[in-house]
Amino acid sequence: MRSTIARIFYRFVGGRTTIPVTLGLRNVYILPTGYGVTYLVVLGAMLIGSINYNNNLGFLLTFLLGSLGLTAMMHTYSMLYGLRLESATAMPVSAGQPLEVEITVAGTDRQRTDLRWYFTTDNPVRADFRPQEQSRVRVCVSTRHRGLLDPGWLRIVCVYPLGLFQAWARISTGIQGLVYPRPLAAPLPAAQTLSAQGAGDIPLAAGVDDFQGLSTYQPGDPPRRIHWQAYSRGRGLHTKTFAGQAGEGLILDMEHIKGDDVERKLAIVCFHVLQNYHQRRSFGLNLAGKIISIGVGRVHRDRCLRALALFGKR
Template sequence: MFSATLKRVRERQKARFSAWMNRRIPAAREVTLDQKRIFIFPSRTGLFFLLVLLLMLVASINYQNNMGFALTFLLGTVFVIGVLHTYANLSGLTLRAVRAAPVFAGQLSEFELLVSRPHRRQHYSLNFRWCDETATINLDHGKEAEVKLYLLAPQRGWYNPGRLSLQSYYPLGLIRTWTWIDLDIHALVYPRPVQGPVPAGDPSDFPDGDTIPVIGSDDFYGLKDYQQGDSLKHVYWKSVAKGQPLQSKQYNAYADRSVWLDWDSYQGLPIETRLSHLCYWVLHFDAEGEEYGMRLPGFSADPGSGEEHRDLLLRQLALFGVEPESGTVSGDSPVEREAA
């Protein structure tokens, strides 16, 4: 009873905190750190240092030692000035979300950030932490630096790892400065591929034996001008080497060899399992170089092949049933997840 109340209070506090954080540091693709976003407080080492200073002060008083006073005050002032120096180590930095690589659920997604400094000031010991992944960099030579963090994407859909924490103890280690930023960056997470029965699509839409040029199939058919989206595998590189415009090799195939990946062929299975099976077969047929189409409730793609086709279908699988707005993932708020 009591613990339940406590839990509710704690949850409400967490919610209030995250709401406050969202107001104070709203999500953005690019964030420049300023006094609104930077927090600062003595570190544990700093508190220990203050204790040492107190001891030194007592020694100076007891020995009536003026140079002891001077030394103690010098170090005390160094501590005070350290606050500004530590703050300056984060202040003015700009963080930009570059990209998050799409992955399959249960895999590590690469989140890439770009940190840049507008000033001549050098920044050291910038410690990025996202979930439990950390990376520490110095920004002392170039104007900007890349930070890559590999985060485990737990489930399909849009994955946002929540608030990124950036902290630093530079230069003295006595003071910690930090910030939590929501970089509005989302990784597309495909379903985890799980082998299942071959989905038996209904091929009756197409007459038997007709030859229809379908891109990305087996037999060489001819050349055509390269169009955006054509697979790089099919570019006729020899002609490029001769200085001619890009051309794609075309292959033909028989329509009857195309496969339909059909949602309805896994009647009775849970949604996620169906998606996992479909995902598996998309990858399988893509690797085989075969043509495949897909039917989902509310979506249908004609048979085809190539990277673009594959990615389109995977995306459909990833976002099946997920709200179309790309902003938030359904479920808890980012900060709560971080705190938990």
């Protein structure tokens, strides 16, 4: 019942709630905390007592404390008001590891103190922001299973400075984090699950494995492969070239792993994908008929891990 009322409230009263967004009147809310309710009750009792006994000092103290509470409420609300959230990103992780969602916050016009960010109350992140400085906040989400993970609603909460009022905003990041299977170290029968492709000597081809030499720079070559040391010595621009294995490699076939537990098979294949990547060996995948051709390098590894994460998912 309570969640239904909350959804109706946010639907008809709330403003824009998807990043990028600037927090304002329609998406920042504020209510008294437990201490705030007690504070208001005491103020009410003091006001009634002052009226009953016509006590001027009582009126003075009541209005002084009331103005203090009102000022605190305005400061609490201003900590969120005008905050600009520009983007949200999440790097892939293995199941069981926390998924880090990185929120980019634009430079603010004033100091913002003691903002708490969380998707679940189990792992809040506290952050302060200085004026005119772009900041990044990393908020963690627990992961259990592989696939695409929707982190849910991001909540930004502030009770600064006195804890009498709580201002909050509920924002959708608009992203889905990729969760790989948790690697499981288990042997693969080489005769069944790993098969060679091609024959004879493995030819060298352009790749990312071993340094092969320098070649003259050509327009369009990646800057990260330019040999800057040679350039600094006055030898001109040269590009580093690498050699990788092509035409032969290993096929990791999950169907040859014994057992009916698909998740266990995927976890074992995931372990061997990472192992072959670190050993700079060429490999490919066969996932129930879905073939990923043999390759090397980080891009190929990420493609294979993504296929494992999304296997059987819609």
